[in-house]
Amino acid sequence: MRGFFALVARMALFFATLKARIILFASLIIVGLATIFIVGVFQALVGSSDSTPEGEFDFASGGTQNLAPEVEELRPLFEKYADLHGIPDHVDLLMAKTMQESGGRLADVMQASESLGLPPNTIRDQEESIDVGTRYFAQVLEQANGDEKLALQAYNFGHGFIDYANEHNNGEYSKELAIDFSREQYQRVKDTGNYSCIRPESAETGACYGDIGYVDAVMSYMQPTLADGEFEEVIEVGAQWIGNSEYVFGGGRTRAEQEQGLFDCSSFVHWAYEQVGIELGHFTSVSTDTLKHKGQAVPVNEIQPGDLVFFDTYKLDGHVGIYVGDGQYIGAQSSTGVAIESMEDGFWGDVFNGRVRRI
Structure with missing residues (x-):
């Protein structure tokens, strides 16, 4: 009889241990699935751009x-x-x-x-x-x-x-x-x-x-370069749309829209550089996420006219423009269309993130 009770005790211990392991395993699965879901949501939120999706098989967009x-x-x-x-x-x-x-x-x-x-x-x-x-x-x-x-x-x-x-x-x-x-x-x-x-x-x-x-x-992997004086041309051609354009999220990705002055921030930057012969990827898929890898990084204290400048708006690097000097940049803003804005004070001064890329 004593052996029987010992067997019962061992079986109870076995099933108790098994139950604990099952609970632990189930908990790990739930935590893992929750992590995957959270990461996926985060990527969906920050991975969007202000334009159409980028192409496939892109190892390191840029020069x-x-x-x-x-x-x-x-x-x-x-x-x-x-x-x-x-x-x-x-x-x-x-x-x-x-x-x-x-x-x-x-x-x-x-x-x-x-x-x-x-x-x-x-x-x-x-x-x-x-x-x-x-x-x-x-x-x-x-x-x-x-x-x-x-x-x-x-x-x-x-x-x-x-x-x-x-x-x-x-x-x-x-x-x-x-x-x-x-x-x-x-x-x-x-x-x-x-x-x-x-x-x-x-x-x-x-x-x-x-x-x-x-x-x-x-x-898209080639390093575009601006010759002396060309940065001034970029700014000049862009300035023609001041007061004569309209901001459209995802706009500027057909030639018809460009002719009407319908741009968002990244399509405007792409268009301006395209006018002086600099291709920053295909215009139908340009975004702030593709532009932020173009050219080379420059310390903000070495910024020059013609450099690309980035702002944290609805996401990191959610807005882009072209530096024109004196603490100002030209870009397509949702509130104004193409306009020159200050990077040193006001809203754009608050959201300028210090990222500068020289083409």
């Missing part, structure tokens, strides 16, 4: 000074093979291409295997990938008569795109031409099941062959 460390470490190899293949002035462009292709995180960093007629990622050595990819880009650049954008898109589509451009657009690149080519090619190959729409605009246009946003994506 070449923001290359991933994995790519920057390969600069000597890019310099070596750019010189070997006769395009020494295109090192930064080759590295920007690599950011878009792999971010430096694959053995075939330039995704060059297919240029040899091999399956993707057949090349297993980074130096070989740079050698092959640079040689191929040099070839398409020559076929494109030095048109960098045409050569970039041909690197993605294949050199047949250059023939298409020669036939349909006097040998010049345009985004519309890339869409037309992609749409036509996709109709020929869609039944193979090897192609899919990798961007929302691809699905909307039926242009699902290759990447119609490839040029914009690569160029």
Whole structure:
């Protein structure tokens, strides 16, 4: 009988321990799910921008000074093979291409295997990938008569795109031409099941062959620069909209809206720089979050006219404008449209966060 009671006691202890473990496990699951939910809500709140969503596969939007460390470490190899293949002035462009292709995180960093007629990622050595990819880009650049954008898109589509451009657009690149080519090619190959729409605009246009946003994506990693005096032009062209524009959240992302002076803060900044030949990404997807990575960071005590300045409004870096000097900036504000405002006092002085980027 004594053994029976001992067995009962051990069983009671076992089930009590099991119950405690189950309760602990359930508690951990509940805490984990709650954490995931809170993080998701936080990201949704601070991750929104004052425009349309950004493109995919964006490792480090901005100029070449923001290359991933994995790519920057390969600069000597890019310099070596750019010189070997006769395009020494295109090192930064080759590295920007690599950011878009792999971010430096694959053995075939330039995704060059297919240029040899091999399956993707057949090349297993980074130096070989740079050698092959640079040689191929040099070839398409020559076929494109030095048109960098045409050569970039041909690197993605294949050199047949250059023939298409020669036939349909006097040998010049345009985004519309890339869409037309992609749409036509996709109709020929869609039944193979090897192609899919990798961007929302691809699905909307039926242009699902290759990447119609490839040029914009690569160029977003290039460091734009302003020549002497050009910052004054940026300010001057922007000033034409003072008292003659309207703030529209998400506006300024069609040419028709731009012609009417319908902007939000980031589209206005993009438009002003575009007028002097500086591309800050594609105008349809510009946002404060893309602009805050452009150019290079500058201490606020070294600010100069033409620099981008940022403000914490409905979120961190929720507003952007262009510094004009004397503690003032020009930007598209919801209350005024395009106007010049003080950064040193009043509302904008209170929300200026000290972030300055020099293009």
